Amino acid sequence: MRVTxxxxxxxxxxxxxxxTISHQLLLRAGMVRKVAAxxxxxxxxxNRVVRKIEEIxxxxxxxxxxVELLLPIVQPAELWHQTGRWDVYGPEMFRLKDRHGRDFCLGPTHEELITYLFSQEVKSYRQLPLLLYQINNKYRDERRPRFGLMRGREFIMKDLYSFDKDEDGxxxxxxxxxxxxxxxFSRCGLRFRAVEADAGAIGxxxxxxxxxIADTGEAELTYCPVCDYASNVEKTPCHYQxxxxxxxxxxLQLVATPGARxxxxxxxxxxLDPTKVLKSLFYKVDGKLIVVLVRGDRLVNEVKVLNYLNATHLEIADEREMDELGIPMGFAxxxxxxxxTAVTILGDLETKDLYNAVAGANQKEYHYINVNPGRDYQVDYYGDFRVAVxxxxxxxCGTGLKVQRGIEVGHIFKLRTKYSEAMGATILDEQGKERPVIMGCYGIGVTRxxxxxxxxxxxQxxxxxxxSIAPFEVVLMAVNQRDPQLAGYAEELYHHFVGAGIDxxxxxxxxxxxxxxKDADLIGYPARVxxxxxxxxxxxxxxxxRSSGEITYKKMDEVAAYLQETLSSMKS
RNA sequence: CGGGGUGUGGCGUAGUUUGGUAGCGCGCUUGGUUUGGGACCAAGAGGUCGGGAGUUCAAAUCUCCCCACCCCGACCA
Known part of the structure; x- marks a missing residue:
């Protein structure tokens, strides 16, 4: 291919x-352009980069x-009604109507379609296991798209669904x-880590x-420098002794703390040290208010709270909701x-040992000091509700954990029978008994x-x-394209490279x-000739x-072999 | 959705406070010179100043409404 x-x-x-760095560079390098948020x-x-990732x-x-297949992007509401997700999915789903007024959506994910397909076409355990996948566009009307391609509303994803007859499968x-x-991800040349994760709403x-691994990643993860433990921080359990x-x-004493929120x-x-403060946060969980207590220097782990309460939706209470209870924000x-009030009180285990603490007095500009658990307040449930650090x-193994940031590029789940039961995707087992097929779901964000x-x-x-994912592995140029001799050699070498199968x-x-x-550096071809x-x-x-800045010189007839050898060693 | 911010040729921006009819750099076109780290000279093209309504003799500039985009938060296979 020629630049011209x-x-x-x-x-x-x-x-x-x-x-965002990646957004800036992808724009500057002429790889992507924004059409809308x-x-x-x-x-x-x-496109070439994306295709190389897809090929890997x-x-x-x-x-x-x-086995690859291709499911439709436009999906009938009917299938989503079967799993109840038409109503659950919310405003994040792009919805549309056809000319007859029938409801459709642009698929944010494809469990419904694949399960429907399976239910229609597969009946026997003898056809299992079955691993079906596609690489297709996904549509999610994010409340706030951001970071360029990192969180788009339209993006490319590989999703694979596994179907097995039993748990072992x-x-x-x-x-x-x-x-x-x-x-x-190894083949893509990325430094990455597989971490235990919360399964979230997908079940x-x-x-x-x-x-x-990237400092700019949205997710935080913990890992053990000694054993192989690694986990999304949302999921990392905190040991309590x-x-x-x-x-x-x-x-117990009431003290004025003007302006201290x-x-x-x-x-x-x-x-005082922040560890002597009892932090009380009000949350709205599935419409009901609760309180979570953690030590002053800790963060509430909202996922743990959600899972403990077996709830689906959690958000921090706003000032208005606090006002209704007559509790001033900042002094709870x-x-x-x-x-x-009748709110449920959850206490992080650490707060059990928080003696003579400071806590909000539920009146403006006042806190209590010498607050002690049991004597001064009761907790409904103690549990692990804080974020690991x-x-x-x-x-x-008990070794001190390390913390890193990362970008989630893949996620794998055991779905089991959540969708197969809802949609009647059953198989006949060896005993001729009908049972729901056991599913798994596995995604890779390609554009991400x-x-x-x-x-x-x-x-810089x-x-x-x-x-392995560079748009071209090699860029070739004559230092002066006007010089007929130099241009001639470049032309010759170009044909030679093409003939040798060099990208x-x-x-x-x-x-x-x-x-x-400058363009070559910006675009980032691994080798420049x-x-x-x-x-x-x-x-x-x-x-x-490009990566090392190292420069070497080769005779014309040696270049291709040198490049091929070095490039292939860089891929592994 | 709450809070904050920005919209001026393709990109980056000045001008908005104090209304007087749009400027600069890069890029683009043509001609010439140049060719190892984003060249130089000359001549050009290109702008409904996000949109609408209003105030005014006069609006990029003032007022109101709307839209888009960005950031923080919330949210998120």
Missing amino acids: QMLIPTLREVPAEAD GIYTLLPLG VREEMDRAGG LAVSYQKMYDAYSRV GDHSHEFMV ASEEKEEAGI TVEDVASYLK GPVGLRER EGDPCPH TMAAAVEQSHD DGIIWPV VLFDDRNERPGVKF VIGKKMLSDGLVEIKW
């Missing part, structure tokens, strides 16, 4: 709309026994996918996320709360993986693509070398590697 035949609109300046055009180079995914899905399918995912009880020493309980304010006003506390013990790769691998000058882009533009070098003065004087071609 392509469309590669690179940008010198950073578009004002982008402040969260909706993007993939330009030729971006395809190969690994096939290797694991997956599901375990095998799940492990196959776990292994396949590890291979996919199921066993789940892993694949996180690309009852404290040995028990402080002498002081006298946050834990830090209160702690510094009273000259458990003392006397029972007498005023660096240094908390590993749940497997592209963005994650950039997020993880770039420098631009993107540094891993070889090469020939920058044949009549631009000054600086322009072409330049025909310059050394060609005329010594018959040598220059090869520069």
